[in-house]
Amino acid sequence: MNYKTQKIAYYFFATSMLLLTLQIVFGFIMGFAHMGYDGLHSIIPFHAARASHNNLLVVWLLTGFMGAAHYIIPEECEREIESPLLAYIQLGSLILVGVTAIIGFHFNWWEGRKFLEIPRPLDYLVVVNVLMFIYNIGMTIWKAKKKTTTTLVLFFGLLMAALLYLPGLIPTDNQTMDSYWRWWVVHLWVEGVWELIMGGILSFLLIKLTGVDREIIEKWLYIIVGVTFLSGILGTGHHYYYIGTPRYWLMIGGIFSALEPLAFLGIAIYAIMVAKKGQRNHPNKMAMHWTLGCAVMSFVGAGLLGFAHTLPQVNLWTHGTLVTAMHGHMAFWGAYAMLVLAIISYSIPNMTGRKLMNSSISAYAFWSTTVGMVSMTVAFGVAGIAQVYLERKMGMDFLEVQKAIEIHFLGLILAASLFSSGIIAYIYEFIRCGLPTDAPVDKEYV
Ligand code: HEM
Ligand code: HEM
Ligand SMILES: [Fe+2]
Numbered sequence: 001m002n003y004k005t006q007k008i009a010y011y012f013f014a015t016s017m018l019l020l021t022l023q024i025v026f027g028f029i030m031g032f033a034h035m036g037y038d039g040l041h042s043i044i045p046f047h048a049a050r051a052s053h054n055n056l057l058v059v060w061l062l063t064g065f066m067g068a069a070h071y072i073i074p075e076e077c078e079r080e081i082e083s084p085l086l087a088y089i090q091l092g093s094l095i096l097v098g099v100t101a102i103i104g105f106h107f108n109w110w111e112g113r114k115f116l117e118i119p120r121p122l123d124y125l126v127v128v129n130v131l132m133f134i135y136n137i138g139m140t141i142w143k144a145k146k147k148t149t150t151t152l153v154l155f156f157g158l159l160m161a162a163l164l165y166l167p168g169l170i171p172t173d174n175q176t177m178d179s180y181w182r183w184w185v186v187h188l189w190v191e192g193v194w195e196l197i198m199g200g201i202l203s204f205l206l207i208k209l210t211g212v213d214r215e216i217i218e219k220w221l222y223i224i225v226g227v228t229f230l231s232g233i234l235g236t237g238h239h240y241y242y243i244g245t246p247r248y249w250l251m252i253g254g255i256f257s258a259l260e261p262l263a264f265l266g267i268a269i270y271a272i273m274v275a276k277k278g279q280r281n282h283p284n285k286m287a288m289h290w291t292l293g294c295a296v297m298s299f300v301g302a303g304l305l306g307f308a309h310t311l312p313q314v315n316l317w318t319h320g321t322l323v324t325a326m327h328g329h330m331a332f333w334g335a336y337a338m339l340v341l342a343i344i345s346y347s348i349p350n351m352t353g354r355k356l357m358n359s360s361i362s363a364y365a366f367w368s369t370t371v372g373m374v375s376m377t378v379a380f381g382v383a384g385i386a387q388v389y390l391e392r393k394m395g396m397d398f399l400e401v402q403k404a405i406e407i408h409f410l411g412l413i414l415a416a417s418l419f420s421s422g423i424i425a426y427i428y429e430f431i432r433c434g435l436p437t438d439a440p441v442d443k444e445y446v
Pocket of ligand 2: 114115186190191238239257258260261298302303305306307308309310311315318319320321324327328329331332335336
């Protein structure tokens, strides 16, 4: 490491990996429940498993982003993190709030709004927690002499993500308005400001891994950020088709969300071009795999599979079915999960001094999670299309349809097992690298 406080990132990453493991456990509980094996129902009912699965996902990704910020910002700003103590307090309190929320879900302490299930008192604690993080990172940048575009894009993304948590707290007893504001958080996160975070982290990785000029990489960043904002903001309309909002959203949502895949395509093309152009033969091959994997798979999961149900004529049939879960898995995995795994793969050898990330176990982790997630997506897609036909076209009862499609979840469980074996391999390598040290980093790796 070039800066001692970069090692704070390690503890965020370790937390992130722990929460990912827990998320997968809840995924399996739901997968089996869908197959008809809901033995744990009295302790972990489906709604509790689902809320836990979704919230753990969001929290492990945010923890990963925070870890990334603690690693990237000192290096880009050429100074230590403002207050390491505050960083550790913030991580500790984040874990505490997260654990309380997950336990609460199992005792029916939740709000029942997908992705925003955390009960109100805990929401306020989340806000305080994130303010601590933003303050610490913000001050680190503020006092730095050097402020790169990558730093600013990453920081602006994190700041906006924090601010966009607030619309979800607007009180209303109107179902339509509640849904309306919920999408400001959920949609404007993943199809808006999180893309800035992605742009920032990807450009940092590409600068390091390819050796291509910072100016070239950052210029492209601006363009992608522009397209993201233009299409993503009004693209929110693709969630307003059938929730009780005015009809003009059909047109606005349809047109602007159909443009969104272009931003993701832009990212994929940009990453591949830069990688080809690069002169540098960086020894950390797996970091490059995850970086390019993220750029390409986010286009497939978010861009292509998002487009698959974004037009109002299609969404009319697929809304809220397993077709949504099909897209949700691949999009989150490709865009944000692979991004976090990329920055971890890049930074761990530098933090711990152990260069184990290029092993065959690491390669297995990459390929089996990729093939596993593609297969899971296919399983959800097949189940989803069957559901749409039986339930929406033929008018069969919801529960009867759920019974009829149980068999598809056998495929899901098999695919998820392959995927999970890859996650186990990844975490095994993570643990094998050991704890961070203050030893100087091998120049070849930075
Ligand atoms: C590997 C084991 C996993 C299994 C077995 C699994 C299974 C499931 C199941 C059964 C659901 C509920 C679908 C429903 O509403 O009926 C679900 C929801 C969800 N899972 Fe997973 N999952 C796994 C891993 C993951 C991972 C790694 C991610 C993200 C990277 C993820 C993201 C999601 C999302 C976003 C939803 C909500 C989808 C929606 O809004 O409809 N899951 N998962
Ligand atoms: C990385 C970016 C993205 C992620 C992580 C993501 C994830 C998700 C998730 C989890 C949901 C379910 C949300 C809920 O019901 O609460 C969803 C819904 C949806 N997404 Fe995405 N998405 C992304 C990008 C896109 C893009 C670019 C498009 C369009 C081109 C798109 C189209 C849709 C549509 C139409 C729905 C609503 C499905 C329904 O009616 O049930 N998504 N997305
Ligand atoms: Fe959306």
